[in-house]
Amino acid sequence: MSRKATSKKSTKTTAKKKTTTKTKSAPKPKSKTVYTVQREISSEFPTHTEPERIFMDKSAAQRFADERNKELRAVTNPFRDNWPDYMIKGGTKALVAVFKKLKLTPPTKKKDEYEVDWEGWWDRNYFNMTDAQRDAIWNALNKYNFYKVTTTTLE
């Protein structure tokens, strides 16, 4: 048998072996859809907070999201690094209407300010508002990036 022929035979065998190996390879691990809780972060690309916990059950994930949102409301100024257009449908006009409905005086733009200082208003008036008024403002922020249930794959 020539060297060339041997080589060919060898190649064929390898190819056959490869095929056999592929057929016998371990089954792909099963993947399943699971739920997590994340908050969108303003960024050039779609970015979310790191997931803390992965849930099998969507309603358990929703309960966790509710807990996180309650905490977020307790420790955060909703207007920090944020503007009405990004927080509420209808922007400033809609937010002013919410304030008026709650009998709160919304901030106005001062001469030396580039824009209305909503963040400063919240800080100055935090203790002047009732819990219900603060909650109502948060509830009105229908475009705010709250924690939400998202899906992912678990392998």
Added chain:
Amino acid sequence: MAEPGTRFVLKRLNWYEHYDGGMVREGGEVSLSSFATFEEAEAERGKREEEIRKTINPFDCGKAVHYWSHLDEPRLRDWLMDHGIDPPSAGKNGKTNWAEWWKKTGKKLSSDKQLLVWEALDKVRFFVVREEPVRKVGYAVLGINWEYNDEFYDANSEGGHLVKVYRSRARAEEECAALNAEARDDWGFVDEFAEEYADEMEDDESEYDMAMFDMRDRLRRKRGLTSNQKLKKGEGLYNSIARVPFYEVIEVELEGIE
């Protein structure tokens, strides 16, 4: 003692250094360690809280009183006076510079009185103990977002794009390595720029002064570092894409998943 199937978990609350220099708290917490008894966990919490207080001005943890205490400003003043501490006077504009007062006066207070100030500032806490069921852990592969700021690429200080979660760390690491290799192929063009910059470097410049990728803010936030706590020299800075993490593996708790 924890109930059967539960443990006391010490968690770090999500404080980070804002670009204006102050500390800001967001939602979320990071598990650090777990204990069989509340007393053990609480002792560790107290130790860590005491440590971090040495590096933090509590009045820099938010721009107004409501971030620090459930007491409004007049009540906070009264509370301090009732405990033998003279609060700062308001300036001509009617505002009080509490952070400045702490910087100048805080260290002169006895340790007991310092503790009392911290007691009044009950919203400035960095760690918490929670009794939680024992949960399995999974491993999530997360894509890091790198944004160009006209000078270099900066990693988002938190979060990213969640790719997939694995039960096995080895599988997650394997997938992460494959994704990183793929990303490095895509980002190869950056190395050419880096070489050009390297040629322009002055003799007294460190190679890290010209790093094309900077993830220091991300590392600081991940570790919960305060402004006075530093990273090692060059840590989080990359000149070549060969070592840049485009993807990373993080631990996540699994609930209701066997």
